[in-house]
Amino acid sequence: MTDAGEHRNFYGRTHGKTLRAQQKADLETGLAARSLHGVTREENPARAPLDLSFTGGRPLWLEVGFGGGEHLVQMAARHPDIFLIGCEPFVNGIAMLLGKLRDGRLDNVAIHPGDVRDLFDVLPDGCLSKVFLNYPDPWPKARHHRRRFVTPGYLLPLARACAPGAEFRVATDIPDYVRQTLEEVPPAGFDLVSEAGQGGAWEDWLSTRYEQKALREGRVPHYLTFRRKG
Numbered sequence: 001m002t003d004a005g006e007h008r009n010f011y012g013r014t015h016g017k018t019l020r021a022q023q024k025a026d027l028e029t030g031l032a033a034r035s036l037h038g039v040t041r042e043e044n045p046a047r048a049p050l051d052l053s054f055t056g057g058r059p060l061w062l063e064v065g066f067g068g069g070e071h072l073v074q075m076a077a078r079h080p081d082i083f084l085i086g087c088e089p090f091v092n093g094i095a096m097l098l099g100k101l102r103d104g105r106l107d108n109v110a111i112h113p114g115d116v117r118d119l120f121d122v123l124p125d126g127c128l129s130k131v132f133l134n135y136p137d138p139w140p141k142a143r144h145h146r147r148r149f150v151t152p153g154y155l156l157p158l159a160r161a162c163a164p165g166a167e168f169r170v171a172t173d174i175p176d177y178v179r180q181t182l183e184e185v186p187p188a189g190f191d192l193v194s195e196a197g198q199g200g201a202w203e204d205w206l207s208t209r210y211e212q213k214a215l216r217e218g219r220v221p222h223y224l225t226f227r228r229k230g
């Protein structure tokens with residue numbers, strides 16, 4: 001598993017509650033089978049572009065920060081004709097996703113158990129046709145806003161890896177995150193396609209754990225869709 005803090009500052013949690021025995025077993029056995037090879041600096045010090053032959057020629061989608069993996073599993077099950085990479089440094093979340101994948105039905109999911117920036121380093125130009133960013137960490141304090149995903153340090157590498165016309169979906173419950181997303185994503189090379197409030201989610205959306213928490217706490221979802229220029 002990548003130590004995200006080794007060469008880049010990662011400010012989120014990488015570990016939570018003590019893992020159950022089954023979760024430990026899933027991490028020991030299931031993760032190796034689903035992990036992408038050639039992403040970490042140890043495996044790929046030259047940062048050579050990944051060989052994407054594992055997709056079998058299917059369009060490549062990415063989910064950044066999949067949390068418990070419920071949205072990712074639903075997308076992969078609903079779209080067997082695409083290949084989906086999920087990226088998440090939080091070990092408990094990875095274990096939850098592996099539990100959902102244990103029956104082996106889905107052959108179109110791979111995991112990068114670390115920081116998405118390490119993956120951006122090695123994704124070939126223009127390889128992604130859809131990207132999901134569901135409830136990214138809000139970093140509410142103004143002095144922490146530069147840690148947000150919707151800043152050039154994340155958005156420019158994302159734009160490079162997106163094919164012209166690729167869709168970029170952002171869901172958030174934080175009004176200031178909507179503001180910053182609308183300000184920062186277009187200059188990175190995307191056009192705004194739609195901006196919807198509660199009730200306006202995508203047709204194939206599956207509400208995530210974080211969204212359920214936000215709704216319980218009275219916050220309102222926003223769903224933003226962008227398209228890569230080109």
Ligand SMILES: C[S@@+](CC[C@H](N)C(=O)[O-])C[C@H]1O[C@@H](n2cnc3c(N)ncnc32)[C@H](O)[C@@H]1O
Nearest residue numbers: 065066067088090115116134135137208209210
């Ligand atoms: C607020 S949680 C939302 C989780 C899930 N998408 C949901 O909606 O329930 C944000 C997630 O993004 C992950 N994350 C934060 N920074 C990341 C990074 N640089 N690369 C990949 N994932 C990241 C965190 O570990 C966390 O699980």
